[in-house]
Amino acid sequence: MSKFEFKPKLFLDLRGYNKEKLTADIMAGLIVGIVALPLAIAFGIASGVTPEKGIITAIIAGLAVSLFGGSRVQIGGPTGAFIVIIYGIIQQYGEAGLLVATVMAGVFLILLGVFHLGTIIKYIPYPIVVGFTSGIAVTIFTTQIKDLFGLTIDNVPADFIEKWIVYIRHFGSLDVWSTVVGIVSVAIIALSPKLTHKIPGSLIAIIVMTVGVYLMKQYGIATQVETIGDRFMIKAELPGMNVPELNWESIKQLMAPAITIAILGAIESLLSATVADGVIGDHHDSNQELVGQGIANILSPIFGGIPATGAIARTMTNINNGGRTPVAGIVHAVVLLLIFLLLMPLAQYIPMACLAGVLVIVSYNMSGWRTFRELLRNPKSDVAVLLITFFLTVIFDLTVAIEFGLVLACLLFIKRVMETTEVNLFKDEIIPTDADGTVISEEHLHIPDHTEVYEINGPYFFGIANRFEEVVLQTKEQPKVRIIRMRKVPFIDSTGIHNLTNLCEMSHREGVHIILSGVNPKVHEALKKSGFYELLGKKNICDNIHTALEVARHYLNR
Missing domain, CATH: 3.30.750.24 (STAS domain)
Known part of the structure; x- marks a missing residue:
């Protein structure tokens, strides 16, 4: 095995950097930063943490991925795929446990890159990837029902089936105005691409619905619509460093969640980088990308963030707006930092139903239902892996789904090899x-x-x-x-x-x-x-x- 060489794409691209590239990267970074804002807030809240933690993650991780990653156009930050994992870890181990698990995952990602295991991650069977991605999408959608319809529920169960039972029992508490805000938000996001591709639909929906709800509340209408400020205390200040205290007991206890974060982070970041390669005609360094992702996941929790990975939607936004070097990702992080320091107090007026609408669209796009439907026509063994991974993700959790799915896929692979020998x-x-x-x-x-x-x-x-x-x-x-x-x-x-x-x-x-x-x-x-x-x-x-x-x-x- 050849020795690993630390060669981030940024260092290579700066050699022939010029004014034209800088102008393109600044414009792309500005747009991606604006696109990332509502998503970072929504992902933070849905993960069970404060909205500023989502933005801090996008800033710290986005900067680290662009500085140390192996892709020219990758944009790092919080993603929908991690919502379920993060929420589950916080419920079981608290935010202190999430901090330790994320740092451990970062170390694992660095080791995967240093030992040249970046290419191996790509060989995880496609039905497993589609199965747990679709399962996560369904789970994200399920978590947003309460806010989307403004249901009055004190404690929402963590279990998928119990959650729907509670929703059905409390559906009579539906708030009409919250439902209107949520549905209109979904409609704006879905229809906005027909009007403009420059301004993200999620941002349009948040601005329109925030202003609308604020004005209605001023005139005594829709006063019951819950906003971020009703649930969280917004702070526009960067937190200090919080280095976790590692001990053997916590390491053993959090090993499985850390491995899950690392595997999912590796899969999603390399998948995003591969998709980007196909668009710009480039080849990313998968091992260097894993090292960059590892550094991002070590720094993010230390500065108050959550797990992060390469974000396909934001990476494609970067490409479509002219970004061609990691400088665009750095600009995106700086833009988010400025918004965070100067405009964060305004986030308290954003309706929770609007954020729920944003995540409903995220879950729909993430579900890949067309791909799921096509895979159902494949051999029975692939269908079995797909469905088992999907249902385990939805009913239990992603850790169980990945572990069981990989074991089943390996057994089926061995069976196929035996049949061909x-x-x-x-x-x-x-x-x-x-x-x-x-x-x-x-x-x-x-x-x-x-x-x-x-x-x-x-x-x-x-x-x-x-x-x-x-x-x-x-x-x-x-x-x-x-x-x-x-x-x-x-x-x-x-x-x-x-x-x-x-x-x-x-x-x-x-x-x-x-x-x-x-x-x-x-x-x-x-x-x-x-x-x-x-x-x-x-x-x-x-x-x-x-x-x-x-x-x-x-x-x-x-």
Whole structure:
């Protein structure tokens, strides 16, 4: 494995930086900063923390990702995917537990990047990604029902099913004006792209509904519509550093939530960077991106923020408005900082129903229902992974869903590999073919009497080793020579070596001679290191089937 080199994209892009790029990045950063504002507030509140924590996260994490990340256009910050996780951690461990778990996740992300595991994250099965993303979307939507309709509920249960039972019981407490604000907000966000692509619909909805509700309250109308100021004390000041106290007990307790944050953060950030690459024709450094995300998740909680990752919507906004270097992301963070220090007190007038409407649209866009529907047409195994991950995410939590989904996907992968790996037995003759199975000679190879040739086509690992042993033991007549043809075996694991060793020892006791044919270099090295060749003897390791048959004839004619 090559040594990791710390090379953020920002350092590379500054070498040929010019006025034109700066102008484009400033404009893009300004627009992305404005777009990020309502989302940061909404994500903060929905996650169970104060609205300023959402903005602080967008500032600190957005700055860190742009400074140290491996993508030119990635915009970091709080995202909808983390809402469910953060809320659950706070409910169980408090904000102090969230602080420790986020810092731990940041360390894990850095280690993933340093040890070049960025590319491995990309191989998480697509049905799992779609399953938990859609599940999170449904969960986010569910959490917004109370505020969207202004329901009077003292304590909303954390459990998905119990939550809906409570909603149904209390639906009679629906507030008409809150419902109007929520539905109109959804309509504005949904319809605004038809009028303008420059100003985000969420910002238009927040401005219009905030002004509208404020004026109505002044005239004694809709006084019961709850605003951010009714629920939170708004502070337009940056918090001091809060370094967590780490001890072994808290580390053990928060290991699972930290791993969940790290995995989800890695998946979402690399997915966002990959989508961005396709648009701008670039290639991000996945390992450097994970290091940047790790630094962001260490700094964010220390300065009062929450977990963050690459945000696809904001990254695409950056690209669409001309951003092409990490400077745009830095500008976006500065814009948010200025808004936070100068205009944050105005956030107290934003209606909660309007923010609920923003998150309803976020959950809809996040659901990917069209992709979900298309995956239902795939093989049953993929559908099973998709549905199980989805329902576990909705009914239980994302940690359980990812763990179970990955285990199920791995088991199904092993099953598929086993199904593609073949074990063929030849007793009379062999038709010469190349590695792809194409016939290369019309002359058939004659197999000597009392000789069997077994050809393994595929990986020789724990899933197939037992099957090969069963095929060997099923032969009715005991041969004097067994040739194991391994030219199509790309790798062998310890279980395969163990079973092969047992087969050779058993064959020797029964007076059966074993010969290996066509072992590739990787498998050859693995067998050599295990000491297998000392058991078999160098002369019985042949380069091809022709030599193996000659060795068999020589042994039989002794």
